Every structure is written in structure tokens, then in C-alpha cells.
Amino acid sequence: MQIPMQFHHARSALRRAATGVAALVLGGLVLAQSATAQEFEPSPGTEIPEVDVNLAMWPYANNMLGIIGLKQGWFEEVGITLPEGDAIVSIEQSNARLTNGELDASEDYVPALIEVYASMPHVQHVLTMTTFVGQHVLANPELGVRSWSDFIAEGQSKEEAFRSTIGQMRGKRVVFSTNAGTRPFVNTILELGGLTTADVEVDVLADSRIVQLAQSGQIDFAIPGGAAQNVQVQDIGYQRMVGVPDLIAGLPAGDPRVINAFGFGGLTLQNELIEQDRETVLRLVSVYYRILDQIETDPNTALSYLIPYLSAATGEDADLDDLERLWTGGDFYVPWSFGRQAELEADKDSELYYKAIIGAQIASAQAGGVVPAALELTADDITAAPGIYKDMVALKEGYETLLADNPDLSGALVEQAAAFYDTRNYLDAYRFLRSAAEGE
Numbered sequence: 001m002q003i004p005m006q007f008h009h010a011r012s013a014l015r016r017a018a019t020g021v022a023a024l025v026l027g028g029l030v031l032a033q034s035a036t037a038q039e040f041e042p043s044p045g046t047e048i049p050e051v052d053v054n055l056a057m058w059p060y061a062n063n064m065l066g067i068i069g070l071k072q073g074w075f076e077e078v079g080i081t082l083p084e085g086d087a088i089v090s091i092e093q094s095n096a097r098l099t100n101g102e103l104d105a106s107e108d109y110v111p112a113l114i115e116v117y118a119s120m121p122h123v124q125h126v127l128t129m130t131t132f133v134g135q136h137v138l139a140n141p142e143l144g145v146r147s148w149s150d151f152i153a154e155g156q157s158k159e160e161a162f163r164s165t166i167g168q169m170r171g172k173r174v175v176f177s178t179n180a181g182t183r184p185f186v187n188t189i190l191e192l193g194g195l196t197t198a199d200v201e202v203d204v205l206a207d208s209r210i211v212q213l214a215q216s217g218q219i220d221f222a223i224p225g226g227a228a229q230n231v232q233v234q235d236i237g238y239q240r241m242v243g244v245p246d247l248i249a250g251l252p253a254g255d256p257r258v259i260n261a262f263g264f265g266g267l268t269l270q271n272e273l274i275e276q277d278r279e280t281v282l283r284l285v286s287v288y289y290r291i292l293d294q295i296e297t298d299p300n301t302a303l304s305y306l307i308p309y310l311s312a313a314t315g316e317d318a319d320l321d322d323l324e325r326l327w328t329g330g331d332f333y334v335p336w337s338f339g340r341q342a343e344l345e346a347d348k349d350s351e352l353y354y355k356a357i358i359g360a361q362i363a364s365a366q367a368g369g370v371v372p373a374a375l376e377l378t379a380d381d382i383t384a385a386p387g388i389y390k391d392m393v394a395l396k397e398g399y400e401t402l403l404a405d406n407p408d409l410s411g412a413l414v415e416q417a418a419a420f421y422d423t424r425n426y427l428d429a430y431r432f433l434r435s436a437a438e439g440e
Helices: 005-011 066-071 091-099 110-115 148-153 158-169 182-192 207-215 227-236 244-250 271-276 278-297 299-304 307-314 320-328 338-345 354-367 385-405 412-422 426-437
Strands: 023-026 029-032 105-109 123-132 136-139 173-177 201-205 221-223 239-243 263-270 333-335
Touching: 066 278, 091 105, 105 110, 110 123, 110 263, 110 354, 123 271, 123 278, 123 338, 123 385, 136 158, 136 227, 148 158, 148 244, 158 182, 158 239, 158 244, 173 182, 173 207, 182 221, 201 207, 207 221, 207 227, 207 307, 227 307, 227 320, 239 244, 263 271, 263 278, 263 354, 271 278, 278 299, 278 333, 278 338, 278 385, 278 426, 299 320, 307 320, 320 333, 338 385, 385 412, 385 426, 412 426
Parallel strands: 173 201, 173 221
Antiparallel strands: 023 029, 105 263, 123 263, 123 333, 136 221, 136 239
16 A cells, blocks of 8 residues: 555654664574573474464454454464454553553554553564554534635645634534544644643543444544544544644644654564564564555455454444555555565664654653653663564575575475465574475
8 A cells, every 4th residue: 555645745854863773693694682682593493382372452443453363363373372362452451461461462552552661661562563644633514614625725824724723623522532642633733723622622532432422413523543433433424624644744744743643553562472482473473464465465355354343342333445445545544564664663764764753752752741751761662673573584585595595495394484485474484494405
């Protein structure tokens, strides 16, 4: 999927310099190494151990992607069993269970991880799957409000258009989501409109409740946190007034208010698992890359698995067309397949390089008092994804080099290695082909 042109524009001024990732060279592979993690070397042989991973997912369309792999048996193919199956829990429940060690993993949202880091320093983000750019202020159609684009079309400047658009919220009931990523967006909207919370009637509610109230017209302006709930409220008839795409188009490139309006979503793991069982982590991540591949190449099949779970989470019947709209329309989710990960994890010149985005969001959270200012917190405290990605790249290249150096290899191990390679399991692709090359 192509990133919308406006999103490309926003990225153009987020460039930051950053230090490199420590690495370990083993057997021709360049493998990541953190200051605390044990050195990782792919295990010999062809055994794939059976491992239980207690994974929870959130009730949002980009935070229950594990369902897609679970229902197709992809985790089992790499030896991973999810003991609680397809459990969907609230963010608060997920965080509590990660804190007490009941969970090994949870699908995540990086801005939310930043907010709770002080109580959850023992977990880290390990994979970025999506960028959410879908925050919108949705207006009750009975108000007859005009959008930011309407005022721009009239000839107002970008600044004037923001004040005119958002000024329509004065004295009205504004309900926004309990989702952690929503509050910075609301703060930015009010600031651009010259308003404060004293100028509006504010409620903070769960997304499911926002949808219910919108159905009965009890909200003047709705700001759901989840993309699916955004679509549901719009399907009721609420109209987009101003949103992240307008911030991207209307604010200077690299403006922190744009950076803080979107966030990376993906996978969080307990540090103990990251440091002590790297192979399970790599296999788990490989399944998610496979899921992203299917969303890109066959969205109908992939997203159909989410429908009953999203319907249960939102209390409304999810529609496949709406789901495809979220993933392919360009203004809700930007998916990050394996082939595009380098821009996030390794390209220091990219506007979306992880240290630029996460670093800016940490600074904003500390400036706003959400995270203690005295807490020494960096992007590398929040995410271990660059090292995981580096290992995946090294294993992929190691497999390709072995294949090129041994063109006459054949047999069951070679065929299985190729099958693993095709499904992004680069760890076992390399291990099986190495065993074949060594005559095991």
C-alpha cells in the first residue's frame, strides 16, 4: 500500500541523526546484541521446540492481528502455542497482566507504552506492524459544521482554517477515547482552535460507549481512538471535520504536534523472553510478518478472520468492506511489511527512523507531565525492534548466501528451508539449509 502523499510530506522533516546498533559477527551473519541480552547464535540442528507464549490482543483492528495467524495455524507451524488462544482484553487488563508476569506478550501501541513505562520497564516493543494516522474529530450531522478543507477552499490560511474549524466546538459536548494515543491529538486540536478544555464540555469514554452515544445523537463531536470505531461513527452519519491528515497538510513538516498525532503499533514482549529465548522471539515475529504479507496480497482472506472478534469488541457488526477501507484507504493504517522495515529500524536518514519518532513522543510525554521529567528514558528503552530486525535481515542474507554457495543442494531439508524462507521464518530457513550443507 502506498503511503498517502500528505504522510510523505510529514515525514520529510523528521530527519534525525542517531547512533548505530551494536552487532556481533558469527559465521558470516551480523547479529544484533544489546547491552543486557546474551549473545545470540542460531542453534545447530533442525529441531523446533514447542513453546507456550501467553499472548493477549487489544480490541482494535490493528491490535488483534494475531487472530489471522492463529486461525490459519501459522504459530503452530513454528512451534508456538498460544495457551489462551484468541483472548482479546482491554489495554488496562493487558498492562496489568504484563506487569504481574501473567502475560508473555501483547499487541501494543508505542505512545501507550511510553505513558506506562515507569510501571512496566520490564517489557519492550519488538515489532512495528502499523502506523495509525486515523484520529479525526467527527461532527454530529445536525450541527451542519464545516470542515478544515471547506475553509481552505474558501481561501483562508491554514492557521485561520484551523481556528475557524475547531472554533465550532466551543460550548459543545466533545467526547474522546480513553485510548492513550487520543489525548495528545485532542490537546493539539484545542490548541490550534484557540480553545481550552474550559471552552468545551469534555467527556472521556471507552470507544464502544462513544459509538453507542453517537447512535442516539448524544454527542456533538466524537473522537474515537480506534479506527474501526471511527468508521462506525462515520457510518452513523457523523462527518469528518478535522483530523491527522489535515494536521499533516496544515502544520510545518516535522512539527511535534504531527509526530504525536500518530504512533507505531505492534508487539510487546517481556524482556526476559527477549533476552533468554531469542529464537522464539524471531519465530513469533516471523508469523506477524507473514500476516502483514497476507493483508497486503490477499486482504479479503486475512481480514475476514477479524470480523467476529472485532464485532464482539465493538458491539457492532464489523463489515469486511469497512475493514479493507481501514487497511487500504491510506488514512487509517500504514502497514509495515518486512520489506519496508529498514526505514523505521535502520535508516537513520529516514523521517520515520524510530529514534526520531519515539524520542519526540517521549519528550512530549515528559513535557506534558505524563511521564516523570526526571526519568531517563530513550527510544531504546521502549523498543528492541531494531535488534530483532537486524537479526532477521542477517538470517535472510545468511540463507541466501548458503544457497548461492551450494547450488546443488537438494532433499527434504532444502525444501523445508525454502518453505520457511517463503513464510518469513528466516531463522529456521537458515538453520535447516545450514544443516543440509553440513550433511546432517
